[in-house]
Amino acid sequence: MELQFPSLQVIFTILLVSLFIFRSLRKSKPKSSIPGPRRLPVIGNLHQIASPSPHKTLRDLALKHGPLMHLQLGEISTVVVSSPEVAREVMKTHDINFSYRPALDVPKIYTYDFTNVAFAPYGNYWRHLRKVCTTELLSASRVQSFRSIREEEVMNLVKTIHEGGGKPVNLSTRIFSLTYGVVARAAFGGKCKDQETYIDSITELTKLLAGFFLSDFFPSIKMLKYLNGVEAKVMKMHKENDKIIENIIREHRERRERVKTGVEQAEQEDLVDVLLRIQEENDFPLGDKNIKSVIVDVFGAGSETSSTTVEWALSEMIKHPRVMKEAQAEVRRVFGPKGNVDESGLSELKYLKAVIRETFRIRPSVPLLLPRECNQACEINGNEVQAKTRVLVNAWALGRDPKYWNDPDTFYPERFLNGSVDYMGTNYEFVPFGAGRRMCPGITFATPNLELPLAQLLFHFDWKLPNGMKGEDLDMDEVFGMTVKRKNDLVLIPTPYHGSKIVH
Numbered sequence: 001m002e003l004q005f006p007s008l009q010v011i012f013t014i015l016l017v018s019l020f021i022f023r024s025l026r027k028s029k030p031k032s033s034i035p036g037p038r039r040l041p042v043i044g045n046l047h048q049i050a051s052p053s054p055h056k057t058l059r060d061l062a063l064k065h066g067p068l069m070h071l072q073l074g075e076i077s078t079v080v081v082s083s084p085e086v087a088r089e090v091m092k093t094h095d096i097n098f099s100y101r102p103a104l105d106v107p108k109i110y111t112y113d114f115t116n117v118a119f120a121p122y123g124n125y126w127r128h129l130r131k132v133c134t135t136e137l138l139s140a141s142r143v144q145s146f147r148s149i150r151e152e153e154v155m156n157l158v159k160t161i162h163e164g165g166g167k168p169v170n171l172s173t174r175i176f177s178l179t180y181g182v183v184a185r186a187a188f189g190g191k192c193k194d195q196e197t198y199i200d201s202i203t204e205l206t207k208l209l210a211g212f213f214l215s216d217f218f219p220s221i222k223m224l225k226y227l228n229g230v231e232a233k234v235m236k237m238h239k240e241n242d243k244i245i246e247n248i249i250r251e252h253r254e255r256r257e258r259v260k261t262g263v264e265q266a267e268q269e270d271l272v273d274v275l276l277r278i279q280e281e282n283d284f285p286l287g288d289k290n291i292k293s294v295i296v297d298v299f300g301a302g303s304e305t306s307s308t309t310v311e312w313a314l315s316e317m318i319k320h321p322r323v324m325k326e327a328q329a330e331v332r333r334v335f336g337p338k339g340n341v342d343e344s345g346l347s348e349l350k351y352l353k354a355v356i357r358e359t360f361r362i363r364p365s366v367p368l369l370l371p372r373e374c375n376q377a378c379e380i381n382g383n384e385v386q387a388k389t390r391v392l393v394n395a396w397a398l399g400r401d402p403k404y405w406n407d408p409d410t411f412y413p414e415r416f417l418n419g420s421v422d423y424m425g426t427n428y429e430f431v432p433f434g435a436g437r438r439m440c441p442g443i444t445f446a447t448p449n450l451e452l453p454l455a456q457l458l459f460h461f462d463w464k465l466p467n468g469m470k471g472e473d474l475d476m477d478e479v480f481g482m483t484v485k486r487k488n489d490l491v492l493i494p495t496p497y498h499g500s501k502i503v504h
């Protein structure tokens with residue numbers, strides 16, 4: 001998920017090149033009537049969001065300027081939505097008008113010209129591809145078909161931690177590779193020789209995308225694209241990725257041929273198989289380029305979002321031992337007789353589900369959702385939003401709105417136990433997956449990737465911080481990138497639970 005904001009260093013670079021930019025400012029559009037902070041020449045309000053946590057800065061600005069706030073980010077006229085009422089207007093009342101995405105330079109490269117779901121312009125192509133994804137790739141039955149993959153991969157992690165004999169475990173890196181491993185096996189079947197290379201390559205690309213792209217804010221100044229060389233690096237990484245995924249598709253095609261001619265037996269379909277089958281059936285014209293861009297979606301939108309959430313949930317539980325104890329008691333009560341967690345009983349873990357919801361509320365992994373664009377001028381909250389305005393919905397601010405949440409800065413999962421507020425896109429105070437037509441289609445796919453690892457880690461181990469540190473000492477510093485994740489890795493010491501039955 002991409003939305004980058006500048007560091008102060010970058011702001012200085014902007015000032016240096018402002019001479020060139022001045023030219024473009026002369027062509028700039030009329031000012032918006034929507035309230036917002038004063039802007040500086042050339043950079044507008046870019047300096048005000050130069051922070052490691054722009055969602056927090058934007059919320060603070062919104063408290064002064066209102067729930068629909070205008071910012072001039074370089075050349076880009078932007079509005080920020082910071083209340084559930086305005087979010088409802090944007091993502092429900094005027095949903096179609098706000099279902100467009102800005103055509104950003106860097107995503108253009110790695111999404112094969114916006115042919116994936118996440119960045120495709122709103123219209124027939126997007127609608128069809130999204131339908132293919134929801135009915136074929138991310139449906140409940142498809143997700144269920146990957147159950148054994150998830151159980152096996154999570155069990156491997158538990159065994160590795162067990163074998164470590166109480167040594168500190170870097171849970172951040174472990175959870176990250178677990179999620180990538182599960183997604184890769186679901187996508188590629190786990191038999192491709194290039195699978196690991198693809199994971200390495202996409203991980204590198206993800207790191208690069210956490211940077212800042214000046215050209216997103218000054219699209220008319222073409223030379224900015226080449227200033228810090230990031231685009232060239234993304235292009236190079238993308239070409240490498242492309243070669244790997246091409247090999248993977250070729251291997252899949254060859255195997256399908258062998259199955260058709262009876263040389264090999266059919267096995268469970270992975271996501272590439274499903275996409276190739278749809279291509280063969282030809283109901284919806286799907287070129288190889290489209291298949292590749294959907295795979296980019298599955299990895300790009302589906303991996304880091306989930307691992308970040310698991311990482312934050314564990315961090316919050318370490319910080320709040322009462323919550324950890326409660327969640328652990330529940331999981332051990334439900335799975336105690338089995339001595340191990342499997343997916344069949346996950347639905348009984350009501351408290352763990354509340355912990356996950358509370359983590360989404362207080363630390364949404366994509367706090368500003370994905371950027372949207374207003375297609376035609378329209379009126380929101382009594383103000384005109386001009387066509388082509390970029391729109392950011394601050395899900396982080398909505399989740400902490402004191403009008404909707406008691407004691408909003410406190411991590412308190414119990415608030416979800418008896419309430420009816422859910423993240424399915426109808427409660428606008430709680431939209432970690434977005435809402436409306438562009439809402440995340442991957443919730444069903446994501447859910448067991450959150451619940452199973454958390455339940456297993458809580459069942460098999462007690463956890464504490466190293467060096468006698470207390471929960472309250474754990475830093476919760478974050479970095480803003482594709483997702484907002486921990487700045488410092490979460491390293492914990494495991495103590496195996498006596499009731500755990502692991503077969504090595």
Ligand code: HEM
Binds near residue numbers: 117130365366435
């Ligand atoms: C914890 C897990 C996840 C979170 C927090 C998350 C969050 C989001 C958010 C905030 C958006 C933007 C919604 C908007 O613009 O209103 C989004 C879009 C999207 N997500 Fe997820 N997501 C998660 C998991 C997944 C998974 C597992 C997949 C697929 C395997 C996925 C695929 C997508 C796609 C394709 C879009 C673009 C939808 C469109 O533009 O039509 N996501 N997600």
